[in-house]
Amino acid sequence: MFPVLLALALIFDFLNGIHDSSNIVATVIFSHALRPRVALFLAAIAHFAGPFLFGVAVATTIGKGLLYQNALQANVIIAALISAILWNLITWYLGIPSSSSHALIGGLLGASVLSSGLLVVQLDGLIKILVALLISPILGLVVGFFVIRLTFWAVRDASPRISHFFRRMQIFTLIALGLSHGTNGAQKTMGVITLGLVLVGDLQDFHVPLWVVAASATAIALGTSFGGWQLIRTLGGKMFRIRPIHGFTSQIAGASVILVAALLGGPVSTTQVMSSAIIGVGAGDRINKVRWNILGDLIAAWLLTIPATAGLAALAWYLLDMFVVF
Numbered sequence: 001m002f003p004v005l006l007a008l009a010l011i012f013d014f015l016n017g018i019h020d021s022s023n024i025v026a027t028v029i030f031s032h033a034l035r036p037r038v039a040l041f042l043a044a045i046a047h048f049a050g051p052f053l054f055g056v057a058v059a060t061t062i063g064k065g066l067l068y069q070n071a072l073q074a075n076v077i078i079a080a081l082i083s084a085i086l087w088n089l090i091t092w093y094l095g096i097p098s099s100s101s102h103a104l105i106g107g108l109l110g111a112s113v114l115s116s117g118l119l120v121v122q123l124d125g126l127i128k129i130l131v132a133l134l135i136s137p138i139l140g141l142v143v144g145f146f147v148i149r150l151t152f153w154a155v156r157d158a159s160p161r162i163s164h165f166f167r168r169m170q171i172f173t174l175i176a177l178g179l180s181h182g183t184n185g186a187q188k189t190m191g192v193i194t195l196g197l198v199l200v201g202d203l204q205d206f207h208v209p210l211w212v213v214a215a216s217a218t219a220i221a222l223g224t225s226f227g228g229w230q231l232i233r234t235l236g237g238k239m240f241r242i243r244p245i246h247g248f249t250s251q252i253a254g255a256s257v258i259l260v261a262a263l264l265g266g267p268v269s270t271t272q273v274m275s276s277a278i279i280g281v282g283a284g285d286r287i288n289k290v291r292w293n294i295l296g297d298l299i300a301a302w303l304l305t306i307p308a309t310a311g312l313a314a315l316a317w318y319l320l321d322m323f324v325v326f
Helices: 002-030 036-053 057-064 074-094 100-116 123-154 162-199 210-226 229-237 244-263 270-285 292-323
Strands: none
Touching: 002 036, 002 074, 002 100, 002 162, 002 210, 002 244, 002 270, 036 162, 036 210, 057 123, 057 162, 057 244, 074 100, 074 162, 074 292, 100 123, 100 162, 100 292, 123 244, 123 270, 162 210, 162 244, 162 270, 244 270
């Protein structure tokens, strides 16, 4: 059973990299700071390095803090991963920047509650996760708004050549954002793999082995290197016309929120944080600059993800329990 769980977890991680690469590179590409393949290559390297540099607090929250282990079986994790993978594929195909984090959380809740009842959920852990998922996009918008306002004030007397400075600085902000997302995003996969190891008896208590860190970091980095082009176009070109100052400030805002959340053990949606940071930056420049109808589509996808993936995971668990013998 565990080899199936491991394979699905790494597939989810790979798709997470493809799905969320749009959040990392969209503004860099559309502000013409870097060529697309160069931007994706730098982001992939940063994604790989991130989990080794900043610890595994998010993995512990997902794998140890959400569900009571003594009431779980490994097929619950498998069902949750199937659900999250299907949702990522559907939204990737449609070009909708939905949240891989929401998809995984929804899948874990749907499969576990159907299999073991509501008492399987650790209320404190669930509240921590939901608070992180809810507050982080608001922070992304607010920080993005104030960062660009502060940046405009700082360069108020600069010549138009300042755009070249912001274009070059995006190389560094891209790396910072990739490190922060690799730290937060890959750890969700580490959490479910390690939880699977505990459930099958290969680990006596929850601690993330180094090989799990390496495998998860590699999978998300490979996914990032491929790039989700439809999603990149949505975030980079459909909200408003992005210039180098917008790319620079949105990446600073997003990286700050995502990294602080990761260090505190809060799993956040990079899609949500970066989308809201881009909108905050656009509004901070000029409020009528933003195509607000795009925000409505994003919010609809965010609200739909957890219930949709919970339902998919519950169905997957039911079918596995009925027809599959591991």
